[in-house]
Structures are given as structure tokens and as C-alpha cells.
Amino acid sequence: xxxxxxxxxxxxxxxxxxxxxxxxxxxxxxxxxxxxxxxxxxxxxxxxxxxxxxxxxxxxxxxxxxxxxxxxxxxxxxxxxxxxxxxxxxxxxxxxxxxxxxxxxxxxxxxxxxxxxxxxxxxxxxxxxxxxxxxxxxxxxxxxx
Numbered sequence: 001x002x003x004x005x006x007x008x009x010x011x012x013x014x015x016x017x018x019x020x021x022x023x024x025x026x027x028x029x030x031x032x033x034x035x036x037x038x039x040x041x042x043x044x045x046x047x048x049x050x051x052x053x054x055x056x057x058x059x060x061x062x063x064x065x066x067x068x069x070x071x072x073x074x075x076x077x078x079x080x081x082x083x084x085x086x087x088x089x090x091x092x093x094x095x096x097x098x099x100x101x102x103x104x105x106x107x108x109x110x111x112x113x114x115x116x117x118x119x120x121x122x123x124x125x126x127x128x129x130x131x132x133x134x135x136x137x138x139x140x141x142x143x144x145x
Contacts, residue, residue, distance in 0.1 A: 004085050010090075012055060016122070021121075026118060060105050106118065
């Protein structure tokens, strides 16, 4: 890890009725990016809890989220994709608004570059093993009290 950048990230487990909110990238294949939960980089000076709420809003197009609890921190080495270790702050979030089973959203990237399109949908929690790049590493903590 000595020669790899350590990047602070957040992951959002948004749970409703024993289902997990996930998305897939519309412009990339399943083989390249898989199924993901809302996640992203913590900005300089930003609290990870605030970053989790921001990323959930940006990637889903929804607004009414609340933090339930922090589930922990996990490190994930994304080599060979990049020489980087992601320090992931994982949060359980509640969503306080109705949604369809599937919907399209887009992330605007603060106006820098083209938007990224996502298809958002709900999966049963027991199918969380399909999450890409170790994103499901702390799903088991949803069941701890």
C-alpha cells in the first residue's frame, strides 16, 4: 500500500422493506461496472456522513434521505484498475419518499463534463452478493443491532 494513493470514499446502503437500492450504468456494460450502490469520493473538508447524503442524492435523483447509522469502514484495493486503496465509510440510509421499482437518473458531476446515466432499482437484501468491487463487504452489519 505504500505506493498507492488512499482515497476516502463513502458507500450507501439504502434499505426499504428488506430491499437494497442499487443501480447500473446505462452507458457501460455489466461486465465493466457491475451492479453498484450509491458511492463516491469524500471532498476535501467534507464529513463522510454529509458525503454519503450528497452522493445518494446525486446518483439517484432523489432527495429525502436520512442517516440511520454508520456501519463501519472497510478498505478495498482497486488494483489493477488504478493503483489506489479506497477507504470506504459505509452508511445505512433511509429513504423517506416513494419510488417506482425502476427509474432513470443522472449524475451531473457539478457541470464538469457529460452526465452519467443510471438505471436505479431495488433488489432483495439477500441478493446483495452481486455488488461489484467489494461494495457488499459490510452488508452483514445491517443485521447486527
